[in-house]
Amino acid sequence: MISSTKVSHAQHSRQAAAPPLRTPAADILSRMGVRMAFAKDEEVYGQDETADLLYRVVHGAIRTSQVMSDGRRQIGGFYFPDDLFGLEAGERHRFAAEALSDCEILVLKASALRAAAGAEAYERLVGTATNRELDRTQDHVLLLGRKTACERVASFLIAIADRRRCDAVTLPMGRQDMADYLGLTIETVSRMLTQLQSTLVIEFAGAREFRINNRCALARLAD
Amino acid sequence: MISSTKVSHAQHSRQAAAPPLRTPAADILSRMGVRMAFAKDEEVYGQDETADLLYRVVHGAIRTSQVMSDGRRQIGGFYFPDDLFGLEAGERHRFAAEALSDCEILVLKASALRAAAGAEAYERLVGTATNRELDRTQDHVLLLGRKTACERVASFLIAIADRRRCDAVTLPMGRQDMADYLGLTIETVSRMLTQLQSTLVIEFAGAREFRINNRCALARLAD
DNA sequence: CGACGCTTTGACAAACTTCAATCCCCGTGG
DNA sequence: CCACGGGGATTGAAGTTTGTCAAAGCGTCG
Numbered sequence: 001m002i003s004s005t006k007v008s009h010a011q012h013s014r015q016a017a018a019p020p021l022r023t024p025a026a027d028i029l030s031r032m033g034v035r036m037a038f039a040k041d042e043e044v045y046g047q048d049e050t051a052d053l054l055y056r057v058v059h060g061a062i063r064t065s066q067v068m069s070d071g072r073r074q075i076g077g078f079y080f081p082d083d084l085f086g087l088e089a090g091e092r093h094r095f096a097a098e099a100l101s102d103c104e105i106l107v108l109k110a111s112a113l114r115a116a117a118g119a120e121a122y123e124r125l126v127g128t129a130t131n132r133e134l135d136r137t138q139d140h141v142l143l144l145g146r147k148t149a150c151e152r153v154a155s156f157l158i159a160i161a162d163r164r165r166c167d168a169v170t171l172p173m174g175r176q177d178m179a180d181y182l183g184l185t186i187e188t189v190s191r192m193l194t195q196l197q198s199t200l201v202i203e204f205a206g207a208r209e210f211r212i213n214n215r216c217a218l219a220r221l222a223d
Numbered sequence: 224m225i226s227s228t229k230v231s232h233a234q235h236s237r238q239a240a241a242p243p244l245r246t247p248a249a250d251i252l253s254r255m256g257v258r259m260a261f262a263k264d265e266e267v268y269g270q271d272e273t274a275d276l277l278y279r280v281v282h283g284a285i286r287t288s289q290v291m292s293d294g295r296r297q298i299g300g301f302y303f304p305d306d307l308f309g310l311e312a313g314e315r316h317r318f319a320a321e322a323l324s325d326c327e328i329l330v331l332k333a334s335a336l337r338a339a340a341g342a343e344a345y346e347r348l349v350g351t352a353t354n355r356e357l358d359r360t361q362d363h364v365l366l367l368g369r370k371t372a373c374e375r376v377a378s379f380l381i382a383i384a385d386r387r388r389c390d391a392v393t394l395p396m397g398r399q400d401m402a403d404y405l406g407l408t409i410e411t412v413s414r415m416l417t418q419l420q421s422t423l424v425i426e427f428a429g430a431r432e433f434r435i436n437n438r439c440a441l442a443r444l445a446d
Numbered sequence: 447c448g449a450c451g452c453t454t455t456g457a458c459a460a461a462c463t464t465c466a467a468t469c470c471c472c473g474t475g476g
Numbered sequence: 477c478c479a480c481g482g483g484g485a486t487t488g489a490a491g492t493t494t495g496t497c498a499a500a501g502c503g504t505c506g
Contacts, residue, residue: 066365068446074368076361076424090354093362125347130353131313138299138317142289144367145297145406149494175453183368185495190454206503207453223291372462398485408463413486429471430485 001209028117029125033108036098045086047096052111054126055086060103061172064088064095066179071119075181077136078173084129100172144183147223152182153192154222157202161212168211175207195223251340252279252348256331261322268309270319277333277349278309283326284395287311287318288403298404299398300359303386307352323395367406370446375405376415377444380425384435391434398430419444 035058038044044055047066055062057079064076065084076095079085085097099105114122143152156178159170171178174187182189194201201217204210212218258281261267267278270289278285280302287299287308299318302308309318322328337345366375379401384392394401398409405412419425424440427433435441 066361068369072369074365076364090351090358094358102401112389119343119346123342123350127346127350127353128313130350130357133358134242134311134353134357135313135317137357137364138311141299141360141363141367142291142297144364145310145403146291167353186453187455187496188494191494194454202389409485410464410487411462414462417486 028113028121029106029108032113032116033106033150036105036107038103038105040101042099044097044099044105045093047094048092051086051088051093052090052110053086054084054108054113055097056106056108057081057083057085058104058106060105061100062097062103062105063100063173063177063181064097066095073180074183075177077133077140078177078181080172083127087126087130100177117191121194149182149184149188150192150195151222152184153178153189154196154201154218156182157196157210157212158215158222159220161215167215168209171208171210225304229295242283250314251336251344252329252331255335255339256329258332259328261326261328263322265322266434267320267322267328268316270317271315272319274309274311274314275333276309277307277331277336278320279329279331280304280306280308281327281329282316283328284323285320285326285328286323286396286400286404287320289318296403297406298400300363301400301404303395308351310349311356316351323400332334371406372405372411373418374445376406376412377403377419377441378446380419380435381438381441384438390438391432394431394433 033054033056038060044062045051045053059081062079062083062085064079065073066076067073076088077085078100079097086093088095110126113125117125143155151165160171161167175189179186179189184192193202193204196218197204199217201214201221202210202212254408256277256279261283267285268274268276270291283306283307285302287302288296289299290296299311301323303318309316311318333349336348340348366378370378383394384390400414402409402412416427418423419441420427422440424437424444425433425435
């Protein structure tokens with residue numbers, strides 16, 4: 001864990017003035033803001049920190065997580081290149097965000113983006129991202145509330161493969177992160193993966209490389 | 224179950240023109256839109272229905288729920304007077320909404336509200352409500368992913384009492400709805416309630432009337 | 447090659463669910 | 477007013493799923 005995780009606001013204001021006004025918001029995102037590098041497991045922002053910054057993954061991956069007083073941890077989601085994150089809160093972040101691997105993050109001040117892109121484009125961009133977020137969180141609620149361990153793992157593998165648009169995927173996280181996302185233990189996750197492999201629905205080469213052999217069967221197992 | 228749950232768009236356009244422009248958005252809400260009555264268990268909108276309407280509880284209460292192909296049900300949340308709901312989706316609703324009791328709902332077309340209140344006020348209103356929604360959903364994720372049955376029930380009772388700002392509350396839902404919100408079975412919910420009563424932290428008079436005797440202890444049990 | 451960290455596996459324990467019976471409240475009708 | 481009936485709630489006993497603890501396996505990186 002490396003030290004400096006806090007982001008100075010002065011930094012952003014400086015950068016925010018640079019790009020021309022009224023460019024399409026998606027472009028603006030790339031042009032304004034500060035790129036920051038984070039080492040694996042470094043914190044991007046903390047639980048209960050104020051939430052006036054927006055973040056976009058440039059490369060690498062991010063997890064958001066919430067920790068209970070006794071150490072139990074729940075992961076809220078994973079974010080990959082081009083995903084916006086950090087908009088999940090009203091006033092303060094309910095989840096912390098940490099680097100899943102070494103990664104590069106674009107950080108920008110929400111108010112600066114709004115000023116640069118225009119209120120309308122800003123609302124469209126952030127509103128859409130927030131809706132997607134809510135959507136995924138609601139899927140997560142169903143998964144955690146009503147799915148069995150096997151269904152959870154199957155759902156997870158499908159979701160990951162869908163995002164990568166590919167049936168052969170390298171998992172960007174270890175078993176503990178999967179478990180904390182799925183509301184299970186690493187042992188249960190491991191057992192379910194073994195079980196899925198034994199039915200030939202999936203196939204692992206090493207702990208992180210897998211391939212979906214029978215997507216239909218896996219989708220059926222997911223629900 | 225009463226028949227007509229669909230809302231005609233023509234109805235809204237007619238009403239939408241009525242209120243004067245640029246009134247504070249909160250007021251506008253009450254003045255425009257259509258009031259509709261729903262009987263207990265009647266559907267306000269269905270899972271996968273398109274989501275271009277906004278809803279506000281006038282009186283009574285609403286639950287949102289998602290049902291899996293084999294009948295397992297997950298409740299997403301409960302909504303009480305003055306709560307906005309129905310904004311939880313991007314394109315289509317992920318959850319259905321049903322009347323928990325006989326109730327009256329204000330229905331309005333999002334685009335009409337936007338036109339009447341102004342884009343800015345609209346974004347503030349809907350954005351705030353969406354953020355609150357996301358916030359509560361994230362709490363729900365932690366509850367479902369990492370809390371024990373006892374903690375879930377304790378969290379639930381506290382949340383309900385907080386919303387009512389009162390230590391003596393009448394539950395608006397039965398055990399099945401509580402169970403489907405908490406990701407448990409009615410039997411487990413019942414047992415946990417009995418257990419909480421035996422420790423004198425709460426007290427029940429009938430299945431739906433309860434009072435919190437020791438809020439601190441209950442809060443400690445909730446996490 | 448050896449050590450460390452992560453993953454897998456096994457045996458056992460705990461938490462929660464299932465199934466079944468009983469209870470209790472509450473409204474209805476005699 | 478009281479007996480009756482019915483739906484939801486509670487309780488109990490047994491079963492299943494998942495968690496816990498411990499050991500062994502595997503891979504990667506010095």
